[in-house]
Amino acid sequence: MSGTAPTFVEAALGGDRRALARLLSAVENGTAEGAEALRALYPRTGEAHIVGITGAPGAGKSTLVGKLAREFRRRGKRLAIVAVDPTSPYSGGALLGDRLRMRDLLTDDGVFIRSMASRGHPGGVAAATRDVANVLDAVGYPLILVETVGAGQAQVEIARLAHTVVLVEAPGMGDEIQALKAGLMEIADIIVVNKADNPAARITLQSIRAALGRDRSAGHHGAAPSAKDEEAAGWDIPILQSSAIENRGLAELADAIEAHRAYLQRSGAWENRRRRLARADVEAWLQRHLLALLERRLGGGAVEEAVEAVQRRRLDPITAAGTLLDALLRAEGER
Amino acid sequence: MRKIRVLIGKPGLDGHDRGAKVVARALRDAGMEVIYTGLRQTPAMIAEAALQEDVDVVGLSILSGAHLSLVPRVIEEMEKRGISDIPLFVGGIIPPDDVPKLKAMGVVEVFGPGTPTQTTIDFVRRVVAK
Ligand SMILES: Nc1nc2c(ncn2[C@@H]2O[C@H](COP(=O)(O)OP(=O)(O)O)[C@@H](O)[C@H]2O)c(=O)[nH]1
Numbered sequence: 001m002s003g004t005a006p007t008f009v010e011a012a013l014g015g016d017r018r019a020l021a022r023l024l025s026a027v028e029n030g031t032a033e034g035a036e037a038l039r040a041l042y043p044r045t046g047e048a049h050i051v052g053i054t055g056a057p058g059a060g061k062s063t064l065v066g067k068l069a070r071e072f073r074r075r076g077k078r079l080a081i082v083a084v085d086p087t088s089p090y091s092g093g094a095l096l097g098d099r100l101r102m103r104d105l106l107t108d109d110g111v112f113i114r115s116m117a118s119r120g121h122p123g124g125v126a127a128a129t130r131d132v133a134n135v136l137d138a139v140g141y142p143l144i145l146v147e148t149v150g151a152g153q154a155q156v157e158i159a160r161l162a163h164t165v166v167l168v169e170a171p172g173m174g175d176e177i178q179a180l181k182a183g184l185m186e187i188a189d190i191i192v193v194n195k196a197d198n199p200a201a202r203i204t205l206q207s208i209r210a211a212l213g214r215d216r217s218a219g220h221h222g223a224a225p226s227a228k229d230e231e232a233a234g235w236d237i238p239i240l241q242s243s244a245i246e247n248r249g250l251a252e253l254a255d256a257i258e259a260h261r262a263y264l265q266r267s268g269a270w271e272n273r274r275r276r277l278a279r280a281d282v283e284a285w286l287q288r289h290l291l292a293l294l295e296r297r298l299g300g301g302a303v304e305e306a307v308e309a310v311q312r313r314r315l316d317p318i319t320a321a322g323t324l325l326d327a328l329l330r331a332e333g334e335r
Numbered sequence: 336m337r338k339i340r341v342l343i344g345k346p347g348l349d350g351h352d353r354g355a356k357v358v359a360r361a362l363r364d365a366g367m368e369v370i371y372t373g374l375r376q377t378p379a380m381i382a383e384a385a386l387q388e389d390v391d392v393v394g395l396s397i398l399s400g401a402h403l404s405l406v407p408r409v410i411e412e413m414e415k416r417g418i419s420d421i422p423l424f425v426g427g428i429i430p431p432d433d434v435p436k437l438k439a440m441g442v443v444e445v446f447g448p449g450t451p452t453q454t455t456i457d458f459v460r461r462v463v464a465k
């Protein structure tokens with residue numbers, strides 16, 4: 001068993017796309033081979049620019065990602081796309097349809113597209129999305145676009161997984177601007193109003209400008225610093241327009257993405273964000289290791305029993321978690 | 336946790352994809368992860384998607400009558416990418432006389448119009464279990 005992972009790793013590093021695809025599955029499924037591969041590959045990660053694309057379903061994220069990818073290809077940049085769609089809570093299955101909107105790219109050698117189901121993970125991405133991005137980073141894709149599920153509400157987890165977050169808005173989605181006020185603004189580095197071919201896009205654009213204090217009366221255009229990092233005070237969130245259908249605004253969006261990376265590096269914020277990603281990786285693995293250890297020491301049912309007890313309100317989650325930890329420490333002490 | 340991953344592709348120039356969508360939804364409702372690539376895919380697009388998505392099975396929906404020319408081209412593109420071990424099934428309007436021809440090309444199973452979706456679900460589970 002353990003002999004297979006290194007060969008897949010070597011093959012994937014050598015440009016074997018099927019080996020890469022299989023590695024991504026192993027990582028996504030949380031297998032021992034997947035973990036072993038990640039361990040081998042991690043030292044090679046950290047170079048890629050990871051860009052999250054978020055926004056409500058139907059805003060045109062997939063279409064825009066496809067066209068944006070074409071724009072980056074035109075600039076000679078290789079890239080990978082990770083597109084997350086929701087898993088049905090009823091069946092556990094998922095319909096992964098984002099590729100449908102990216103058809104122009106499907107045979108381009110410089111692009112690798114991978115669809116992922118959220119598999120019950122909240123926050124608009126899958127639990128393994130970060131690991132999948134890490135593998136794509138390690139094998140040398142310098143740019144990784146991550147399209148989130150887009151559930152119409154703030155999906156702040158993408159900010160933990162990406163250096164740059166692009167929020168895609170579209171006209172006629174009503175209370176989306178509320179969502180913007182309510183928190184998405186906090187995580188957006190770039191805002192783009194897609195479907196600019198629709199005349200109503202102007203109204204959306206104006207509402208966003210107003211929400212960000214960027215209307216004319218505010219004096220100058222650059223008055224809305226990102227609230228995310230201290231040092232992001234030097235970054236004025238660009239508010240762009242695009243029509244993915246009519247191929248408009250794509251170069252400007254690609255420029256803004258590249259400018260944001262340059263800005264992060266110039267200001268030192270790049271290191272801050274890298275630290276945030278490193279923290280997300282450590283915390284994710286800490287949680288996985290802890291759960292695995294609990295299962296080994298206390299038996300597979302212990303965590304499930306605690307969940308059941310909390311569900312029935314026989315226990316509160318604080319006591320349940322504390323009890324599990326105490327039992328684990330006792331079991332470790334007896335060893 | 337492992338899920339069965341299926342690619343449903345529509346090569347050729349069919350005008351609609353209702354049948355393909357019905358199958359895709361049925362497989363999803365059976366707990367599978369279904370990558371649906373939409374209408375008018377070239378054989379190369381389908382093979383490339385199957386490779387990148389690391390699917391367990393590929394299903395082709397063909398209504399146009401062009402199956403005898405399309406299927407070998409999909410198989411050829413899969414061979415080119417070293418993924419011809421992925422089982423392939425075909426659904427759509429296929430005259431009975433053509434079924435053995437498709438199977439001789441390497442297609443594992445052929446489903447005509449009106450095949451109960453449960454038959455397709457059972458087939459996918461069986462072929463993946465092998
Ligand atoms: N008019 C118009 N429609 C668009 C544009 N971009 C995407 N769409 C359409 O919006 C719908 C949803 O697009 P999709 O990319 O799947 O959105 P997602 O759910 O955010 O990924 C599709 O019917 C697209 O064709 C655009 O720029 N203009």
Ligand SMILES: [Mg+2]
Nearest residue numbers: 061062098147
């Ligand atoms: Mg989408």
